[in-house]
Amino acid sequence: MAHCQHFGVCGGCAVADRHAIDKSALLEGALARAGYLDAPVSPLVEVPPGTRRRVDLAATRKGVDISLGLHKARGAEVVDMRECALLRPEIVPLLPPLRELLRSLLAFRRAGSVVINWLENGPDILLRLDAEFQLPDRKRIIDFAKTHDVPRIAIATGNADPEPAIILRNPVIRFAGVAVTPPPGGFLQASPEGEAAIVAAMLAGLPKLTAKSRIVELFAGCGTLTFPLAQHARVEAYEGDMFAPAAAEIATRAAGLAGRVSIARRDLHRRPLQAAEMAKAAAIVLDPPYAGAAAQMRFIVQANVARVIYVSCNPEALAADTGALRRAGYSVLAATPIDQFPYSENLESVVVFGK
Numbered sequence: 001m002a003h004c005q006h007f008g009v010c011g012g013c014a015v016a017d018r019h020a021i022d023k024s025a026l027l028e029g030a031l032a033r034a035g036y037l038d039a040p041v042s043p044l045v046e047v048p049p050g051t052r053r054r055v056d057l058a059a060t061r062k063g064v065d066i067s068l069g070l071h072k073a074r075g076a077e078v079v080d081m082r083e084c085a086l087l088r089p090e091i092v093p094l095l096p097p098l099r100e101l102l103r104s105l106l107a108f109r110r111a112g113s114v115v116i117n118w119l120e121n122g123p124d125i126l127l128r129l130d131a132e133f134q135l136p137d138r139k140r141i142i143d144f145a146k147t148h149d150v151p152r153i154a155i156a157t158g159n160a161d162p163e164p165a166i167i168l169r170n171p172v173i174r175f176a177g178v179a180v181t182p183p184p185g186g187f188l189q190a191s192p193e194g195e196a197a198i199v200a201a202m203l204a205g206l207p208k209l210t211a212k213s214r215i216v217e218l219f220a221g222c223g224t225l226t227f228p229l230a231q232h233a234r235v236e237a238y239e240g241d242m243f244a245p246a247a248a249e250i251a252t253r254a255a256g257l258a259g260r261v262s263i264a265r266r267d268l269h270r271r272p273l274q275a276a277e278m279a280k281a282a283a284i285v286l287d288p289p290y291a292g293a294a295a296q297m298r299f300i301v302q303a304n305v306a307r308v309i310y311v312s313c314n315p316e317a318l319a320a321d322t323g324a325l326r327r328a329g330y331s332v333l334a335a336t337p338i339d340q341f342p343y344s345e346n347l348e349s350v351v352v353f354g355k
């Protein structure tokens with residue numbers, strides 16, 4: 001029996017047995033391709049199913065039929081999600097009323113998406129649809145939020161920036177005790193358990209620090225790693241998203257950390273941080289998007305900082321990016337594979353480089 005009725009059709013899961021993919025071998029292979037043949041790879045950290053708090057669902061309308069779910073493994077069609085072994089259990093029961101809401105919206109013609117981030121005080125929802133939201137739409141969305149106790153529903157048409165349609169209360173997530181209100185649909189690690197494993201491996205990889213130590217963090221999102229790092233050193237963080245740095249900045253001030261954490265918006269592909277800007281840091285932590293950090297790596301190598309911690313969600317990008325570290329004389333001090341995406345070929349990992 002497969003773990004889900006949609007298995008084999010839905011693109012969310014590639015295998016029926018999570019252990020069918022050797023994730024430690026994926027990390028070993030990536031590091032070998034970067035030239036690290038005997039890297040010390042730790043045992044796999046398994047993240048339990050039923051813990052995923054973030055999902056980006058596709059929605060389609062064909063006549064009166066609304067489909068809301070993930071795309072098929074092969075093909076663009078949407079598999080109408082009735083169950084999911086990976087999502088936290090509160091999310092799937094929200095889908096039938098969400099389908100009804102979508103059916104009623106004039107802003108939904110043919111295709112859209114629904115991002116759900118399940119935060120500390122409930123689901124934070126972003127509806128991205130293909131027509132303008134009308135007054136009746138807004139009223140229905142407000143009713144939905146009240147009926148289902150949804151802290152915030154934001155809306156966007158096409159590629160426009162999201163705007164909140166209703167905020168019942170500020171949606172909140174805490175990183176190392178610091179309360180952050182992420183932007184609508186903002187990036188979060190997929191599960192609290194995966195996040196905790198990433199943070200633990202990252203903190204274990206820090207060098208000895210003093211009160212004056214400074215850590216440079218690249219691709220910081222809205223502070224998932226920033227605030228845990230700030231418990232150990234001053235952190236200078238950079239992030240390219242339009243809204244996430246402001247969310248982290250507001251949280252920084254509210255937590256009284258303004259002297260310890262700075263977060264700036266910067267497109268690190270177009271305007272990578274230069275070597276001189278990272279020099280004298282005690283460590284560089286980077287957590288790039290799936291495509292990796294190609295433009296940034298040359299300057300990290302030039303900065304010649306003794307410790308580089310690379311958090312990766314894509315072994316291919318990890319392999320491509322870190323060959324330059326090996327050629328510059330860095331060794332792998334620790335490598336932790338984290339199965340944050342069970343039943344899929346994706347792998348999260350934290351690799352600590354030192355010289």
Ligand SMILES: C[S@@+](CC[C@H](N)C(=O)[O-])C[C@H]1O[C@@H](n2cnc3c(N)ncnc32)[C@H](O)[C@@H]1O
Nearest residue numbers: 219220221224239240241267268269287288289
């Ligand atoms: C894997 S996420 C990590 C975010 C954060 N470290 C966390 O754990 O939540 C990658 C981040 O890189 C950001 N990003 C993508 N392209 C970027 C670019 N060109 N410059 C800077 N940041 C970028 C994304 O917005 C996202 O926040």
